[in-house]
Amino acid sequence: MSDYAILKTGESRSFPGGDPFLTGAREPKDAAVLVHLGTAVAADPAKAAILVELGTESLAFHTGEESDEAFANVVGFARYRNGDDPPSKLVELVRRPWTSEAAVAAARGVLEGAGLEVVVCTDQPGRIIDRLVRPKYNAALRLLDEGLATQADMDLTCRLGLGYPDGPVERVLRGGLTHHYDVTQALFETSGAPAYAPPRQAVTAHRRSRR
Amino acid sequence: MTMTFRTIGVCGAGGTMGAGIAIVAARAGFRTISYDVEERSLERSAGQSAAFFDKSVQRGKMSAEERDAVLGRMERTTAIEDLAACDLVIEAVYEDLSVKQALLGRLDAICPPETVFASNTSTLSITEIASGCARPGKVVGMHFCLPAQLMKLIEMSPGLLTSPETFQAAWEWTKACGQIPVETQDKPGFILNALLVPFNNDAIRAVEAGVAEPGDIDKALKSALGYKMGPLELIDLIGLDTQIRLCEAFYPVTLDPRSAAPPLLRRMVAAGILGRKSGRGFYAYDGATMFGA
Numbered sequence A: 001m002s003d004y005a006i007l008k009t010g011e012s013r014s015f016p017g018g019d020p021f022l023t024g025a026r027e028p029k030d031a032a033v034l035v036h037l038g039t040a041v042a043a044d045p046a047k048a049a050i051l052v053e054l055g056t057e058s059l060a061f062h063t064g065e066e067s068d069e070a071f072a073n074v075v076g077f078a079r080y081r082n083g084d085d086p087p088s089k090l091v092e093l094v095r096r097p098w099t100s101e102a103a104v105a106a107a108r109g110v111l112e113g114a115g116l117e118v119v120v121c122t123d124q125p126g127r128i129i130d131r132l133v134r135p136k137y138n139a140a141l142r143l144l145d146e147g148l149a150t151q152a153d154m155d156l157t158c159r160l161g162l163g164y165p166d167g168p169v170e171r172v173l174r175g176g177l178t179h180h181y182d183v184t185q186a187l188f189e190t191s192g193a194p195a196y197a198p199p200r201q202a203v204t205a206h207r208r209s210r211r
Numbered sequence B: 001m002t003m004t005f006r007t008i009g010v011c012g013a014g015g016t017m018g019a020g021i022a023i024v025a026a027r028a029g030f031r032t033i034s035y036d037v038e039e040r041s042l043e044r045s046a047g048q049s050a051a052f053f054d055k056s057v058q059r060g061k062m063s064a065e066e067r068d069a070v071l072g073r074m075e076r077t078t079a080i081e082d083l084a085a086c087d088l089v090i091e092a093v094y095e096d097l098s099v100k101q102a103l104l105g106r107l108d109a110i111c112p113p114e115t116v117f118a119s120n121t122s123t124l125s126i127t128e129i130a131s132g133c134a135r136p137g138k139v140v141g142m143h144f145c146l147p148a149q150l151m152k153l154i155e156m157s158p159g160l161l162t163s164p165e166t167f168q169a170a171w172e173w174t175k176a177c178g179q180i181p182v183e184t185q186d187k188p189g190f191i192l193n194a195l196l197v198p199f200n201n202d203a204i205r206a207v208e209a210g211v212a213e214p215g216d217i218d219k220a221l222k223s224a225l226g227y228k229m230g231p232l233e234l235i236d237l238i239g240l241d242t243q244i245r246l247c248e249a250f251y252p253v254t255l256d257p258r259s260a261a262p263p264l265l266r267r268m269v270a271a272g273i274l275g276r277k278s279g280r281g282f283y284a285y286d287g288a289t290m291f292g293a
Helices: A101-113 A129-145 A151-162 A168-175 A177-191 A200-209 B016-027 B039-058 B064-072 B080-085 B097-110 B126-130 B164-176 B192-208 B214-225 B231-238 B240-254 B263-270
Strands: A004-008 A033-037 A049-053 A074-079 A090-095 A117-122 B007-011 B031-035 B074-077 B088-091 B116-119 B139-144 B153-158 B180-183
Touching: A033 A101, A049 A101, A074 A101, A090 A101, A090 B214, A101 A117, A117 B214, A129 A151, A129 A168, A129 A177, A129 A200, A129 B192, A129 B214, A151 A168, A151 B153, A151 B180, A151 B192, A168 A177, A177 A200, B007 B016, B007 B080, B016 B031, B016 B039, B016 B064, B016 B139, B031 B039, B031 B080, B039 B064, B039 B074, B064 B074, B074 B080, B080 B097, B088 B097, B097 B116, B097 B126, B116 B126, B116 B164, B126 B139, B139 B164, B153 B164, B164 B180, B192 B214, B192 B231, B192 B240, B192 B263, B214 B231, B231 B240, B240 B263
Parallel strands: A004 A033, A033 A049, A049 A074, A090 A117, B007 B031, B007 B088, B031 B074, B088 B116, B116 B139, B153 B180
Antiparallel strands: A074 A090, B139 B153
8 A cells, every 4th residue: 555645735736636646645644755745844754755846946945955854854856747738757856965865765666656757866956857858948949039940840850850759849839838938937047047048939928928 | 944853972872871861862763873982881881772672672661673673773983073974962971061062162073063962961051061162052951860761851951042943953852752851041950950969968967967867867858758768878879979079060150058068078088988889878888787977
């Protein structure tokens, strides 16, 4: 039997309503692993691991920057999702330098036990996926503006030339330009790297959404 | 006036890309003259082409008669003057601007004025390559993907002086070969490498920054986005030294920091860690173990 409990408020991006992971949970007092979906994290050294769902913020937002033994069992996580597409199977586990190996192993066990695929990364802007794909989407949108090729040809080139299931422009548009703005703006603020600066199309979509 | 291509020349046909392009042309019914400076490399390519078509027959993709007809359309030469018979010459020689310009200059003196020259460059400017000859209006970019005989995509780029008729004729020829052309401007890396080279560098920088192990980076991208191969696996396949060469072609032109060769990449190449071909890259190939770069 799965040994985790869920503390939840509001809708989770990783586990939206109806996700089987939500129904497999136990009572918090009985579970070895706690999963926070939008709820505030409190230290509980008795737990094997405490998972905290992350958006664009870092794990340190929840635990503080300084090494703290009380939070050694706290592990961040995000299940990758392209905008409002259904969540993928991939979960990025996020650790701080002082996160214990045992906590990472316990977190991995719960998530893999639920049929998800797990990778581990450090607490840096964009984790793995957004760190790597957002600059590429930005470049694709800029090149589109500059007339390098049509959107259809750019996407077709990536599908045929690289074997991608979809091209970068169609993917970022499907995920939503306002979502892309939210992610890239957060990355730009935390990293300062120009490659993350939201592109014109995303800025426009963001501004229109606020009219 | 509509241009019609009947005889195709391929320069650098002793190499992997050139040999693949020659297969594409001959398979589509065109008389194909493969040119290279070394007879030995041409012989090797001819042997590989014959083996490729043998396999096509075994797999039922063509009959033995069709194979014999295709091979009958394939000629090879080490005499560049033989390309005078060509309506279209596609160059797939070493990726160096001065080499390609010099080749087009020689072809210009040999071929009739109506012959079109196409460059298979993946990184260089078509306009700059075309400046090596006196017919820039008849030069076009035609970037095949490896392996050319299997990959349908061709990035087609007009240079600043390419005539619309030349571009259209080259475009139609690729379609007649059963390929799928896409049109791009004459900019560094066209579409594919403009997006891929910086992306691959970003993956190397993520390793260097300690974001995650190479295996987790590749696994994340394959799982989340459905990529067939992760960026670090791909770099190992194409060669870390090749990635540096791509960076050195792009960065001086674009000044895009993402195109600059990451320090880790330079250190690995300096250490002889070149990817699959050296047995070690971001992964070790004597087993399944990962190299903790």
